Structure formats: C-alpha cells, structure tokens
Amino acid sequence: MTAPALSVEALCVEFRTRSGIVHALDNVSFTVGKGETIAIVGESGSGKSVTAYAVMGILDPAGRVTAGRAMLGDLDLLAATPGQLAEVRGRNIAMIFQNPRTALNPIRRVGRQIADVLIRHGKLTRKAAAAAAVEMLRAVGITDPARRAKSYPFEMSGGMCQRVMIAIALAAKPSLLIADEPTTGLDVTTQAVIMDLIGDLAQKLGMATIFITHDLALAGQRASRIVVMHAGHVIETASTKELFANPRHPYTAELIAATPDSATSLEALAAIPGALPDLRRADLPPCRYSERCTRKTERCTQPLPRAAPNASHLVACWNPLPARSIETANVSAA
C-alpha cells in the first residue's frame, strides 16, 4: 500500500469539565489510503466527532490532545502550529459539518462564502473567485447557480445548504474530506442524492473521504472500510463486506442486529443492553464495553489486545466471536 492520506496513531483526547476529566478518546488509531472512503460508525457519545475535530485542530478549548499523532503526509496535525494548520485546512483537508444551516455564515451570501476559500487558498482575484464560486455551485448540482450564489443560507432548503457546504469544502480541491454526519436531518431521498454527489466528486478528484455516521447501513453502502467506535475506543476495523458478513466484536454484532433493516419483525430486532460507561470515571475498565458485554471473561480486565499492524480485520477484544471463514485467520491477539 502506498503512503496513506491520513494516519491517526494512538490518539488520546481529554476534556476538563467541572465534574472531572472526561476520557473522550483512548488510543484511537486508523488510516485512510489515498482516494479511499472509510466510515467511522458509532452511537452518540462514542467519540466519532471528537476524532474529526481533533484531527482538524478545532477541539473545544476544554479539550486536550494528551497523546498521539495524526500524520498528513509529513505533517503531524496535532503538533502543527496554528499557522501551519491554517495553510492545511481548506487546502489539504476539508470538513463538512453536520448541520449546514448553523455551519454556514447566515449573513454572507453563499457565493461569497465559497469565494472566500478560493481567495485564501486558490490565490484567485476577487472577480475570478466569484466566477469560480458560481462554477462550484454548478458542479454540486444547484440549478441556476448565478442567481443562487447571491442567496443567503436561510433562503435555501436543507439539501441545498448541504450542497453549498460541499462546494465550500471542495473549492480548493483537498486531498482529504471529513464528512461529519453530512445527511443527518435530510430526507432519505435527498440523503441518497447528496451521498452520490460526495462519492462522485471524491472519485473525480481522487480524494480520500472519512465519513462519520451512526447509520451502519448507510456506511455500508458508501465506504470500503468501516471503523467501529464505542466509548472512545476503536473496537473493530474491517472491510465493509467482511464486517457485515463476519462481525467479530460483540458490540459490532449487536449494532448490526439492532439495525431495523436486518429484521423482518420488531421482535427479531435485538436491543443492546446497558449504556455507555461514564467516561469521567477514574476506574474505567480496559475494555469499555465489558460492563455491557455478554461474552465477558476474566481476561477482559487486562489491557486490550494489540492488533498486528498489517492485519486487515482488527478487533479489540479478548473473546471475539468466532470467525466464520478462514480468511480472517489474521485476526490477532497480542
């Protein structure tokens, strides 16, 4: 494999709050290859968005990266100066936020907001940038782009605002796109169109995409690899096909069983017992799922197994579900 577009290694993030330190991320590692689309999946509170924010350097002031690296080429994003980050953001990495209505500037015309990126990173003149912004709007499939460029966000529908966000993110042709729940709050029909658009543009630009979602079915449709997170841990990483056919971590299996699509009746759907552990606790068990887990053994109190770095299917579990095929023999435990 060639050098990855982004490689996150052993990332740890804490938040200082009045009621104690929240250990939001612990030892999070994953890579995205050039031009590859991966998905980070997990329930709310699992640390998906915090991972993205940490990589982008836009964590809340209460948050602190305590360990780890995020390598974008030769640059460690977590150790970069604000000046270096400002050069990289928008040009090399771009992000699409969850709620386009709040992420867009409400008092600037959308054409101007796209042009801003082009002036800053594309070194275009004001006039050229305005024309290029209209072209970007056309590229994301907005009808009558010249007129729409003069609109304010509140004049547009949710789907159109999301297209504008995509146009802003892709204006400087970044090599990595982070999409944080880009279609939450949109209709299924609009969701399909927006996801197609992101996929097509990513392919055209040869861009790597990290796609953050809580919808396992949607992730499965769009990503070639899936990273499953639970309570700040990466618990399983595998190719999409492999993960659905052969989930090894008990939590992944439960998550698949809880997805409405997989069942023919409501009774057949399995609820996941318990809730996320309180991440402020000092005595968090090494496996943060162990208190909800039905396959818990005595070994689960020991530090989590470290996966072999080149294995394609990684599971952070001492007692994973048995593999259903021989191909997954390279699942590693210490």
Added chain:
Amino acid sequence: MTGLLEVTELSKLFPAGGGPGSWARFKRRYSSGPNNLPMVHAVDEVSFAIGKAEAIGLVGESGCGKSTLVRALTRLIDVSGGSIKLGDRELSLKAARVFARDRDRARIQMVFQDAGEGINPRFNAFDAIADPLRRLRKLRGKPLRERIETAARRCGLPLELLSRYPHQLSGGQRARVGIARAIAVEPELLVLDEPTAALDVSVQVVILQLLQRLKRDLGISYLFVSHDLSVVRLICDRVLVMYLGKIVETGPAAEVFAHPLHPYTQTLVAAVPRLHRDASERLRLIGEPMSPIDPDPNVCRFYGRCPRGMETCQAAMPALRRFGERHVACHFAEDLLPRS
C-alpha cells in the same frame, strides 16, 4: 375492521408570502376576500381511515405536508375544508382553541419528535405527565399520582426518575416520558411524529418494541409519521405515502415496501440504505419538488421529477385508484402491478 377515525377530503391552505408588516399581509387584511391571494396547498383533499387498534404509517419527504396533516388531525390548527370524524363525532368544525378544552381532546394524543424539546424544561417528569391529566381529567392528589405511576410503569420509566428534569434524563428516557404523557389520559388514537428520529439505533429498538407492546396491551390506534421506511415497515399495518399535499399510494406496509407501485414510492424505497445491498441501484429523485403555491390542479404533482412523466401527466391529475388492498395515484399503475 371497525373504524375509529375517518378523514374525508381534508385540506389545509396557508396564504403564501408576507412576513409581519409586508404588503401581502396588508392586502390580506384589507382586500375583499382571501381568494385573490396565492395559497400554499399544504394538504390537498386527503382522505383515509384508521381502524381500531390499527397502526398506520405516514411517510414522505419534508415539505410534503405530513406535519400539517398531523397537526390538523390532532386539531392543533384549524382546517380549510373537509371532515375529520372520530367515531360519530365531527371534529373539524370546532376551532382549535375551543377544542383544547373539548371532552374529546383526550381521545387523540400526540408524541412529539424530539422529546427533549417537547417537554417543558421547567417541568420534571412527574409534572410533564401530570399536565394533561390535570387539565383533561381534572385529577388531583392520590388518584393523579396513581395514574402517573401506572403510565410510567407501562413505559418502563423507573419511578425514581419522575422527579428529574428533562436535562437530567437520557434521550431514551425522555422519549419514554413523552410517550407516558400521551398515554396517561388513555387516548384512542396516538399520533407519533418521528418518535425515534433523534435516537441511536440501540435505543430506537427499545422504544419501538415498547410502542408495539403498548399497542397490543391498550388497543390504541397509531398514526406513525416517519421518513424512515424501514422502521414504518416493522411497526405499521398500513402505510400512506404523501407527496406535495396528496396521498400517492396506500397499502399494507410490507407490500408497499416490497413492491412499491407509485414512481415516487419507488424512489423513496430505493433511497433507504440497506445493510446487505450497495447503492448501485441508481433510482434517484432529481430536482426539487414543484412549488406548492397554487399548483395546477390538472397536472400530476410529481410531474417533472417523475421518470415516467408523459403528456397525460400534464393533462390530468391522477386519481387515487384501488388495486386490491392498495391505492395508487398514477396513470401508469397498471403497468407496475406485479404479474400474478
């Protein structure tokens, strides 16, 4: 099946345009009649019925009039035309404001989309559930407490949580409070507006199973509004598909999901992400829906976005026609019926 609610040619129009102080507003107030103003046809002559203990799903994209229909049914807003019959009582004639104190108010209750915002932040769970009981059933003291505890127990809400405020509850617990509040007055029809949209899949499963159990135990009818067809399929007996104020397809939920007949339903079903299928079936809805402001009554509302659109679709609005247990409003429904 005995009927509970019967809706006939229900319409709701809103005057278009005009914020406060605008010219349109001025005209609306001082012009001779409302007919010369452009109107948004949010719900346009919709008819359907809900049987006793039946669960009906209402699906459609945002802006199709789902919420307006639901608000008109629950009599939170006044209707522009048509009738809503609950049993043998006609509900559409009373003003919404008057109906709030009507004896039949308790028979239709609603569970709102985001329970976090649907509960007064200054009410704890007890008061939230008590509110409709105090207002509609005039309960006080011990009988009130008993009713609340029964409702909470039914919804799997631990009694010690009753003294908590919404911000101290998790999303799933808030959803339970919202449901307990609605069933406390023992309604016959429960309208659920995307009750699980804000929840994680694992919690969603629990809430859906709770709703299923309540329906079985209490014999309530449901009108379940959602844009998630895979959820509707599991909990509903029948489904209504709405597009721009019109019902375009109805039928048994499993059948509509498996063999959608209307082109709009087909794109809707194709857009639902499925676990073991990739997105390669490219049946996509292109463009934006046509304007709901005074739409041409002789053009199919889906024309322009429809992959089948032909001249007939521009010349006549397709009527909702019956095919066995299903109804479809499309000129070409025959071609789409499964061969049997």
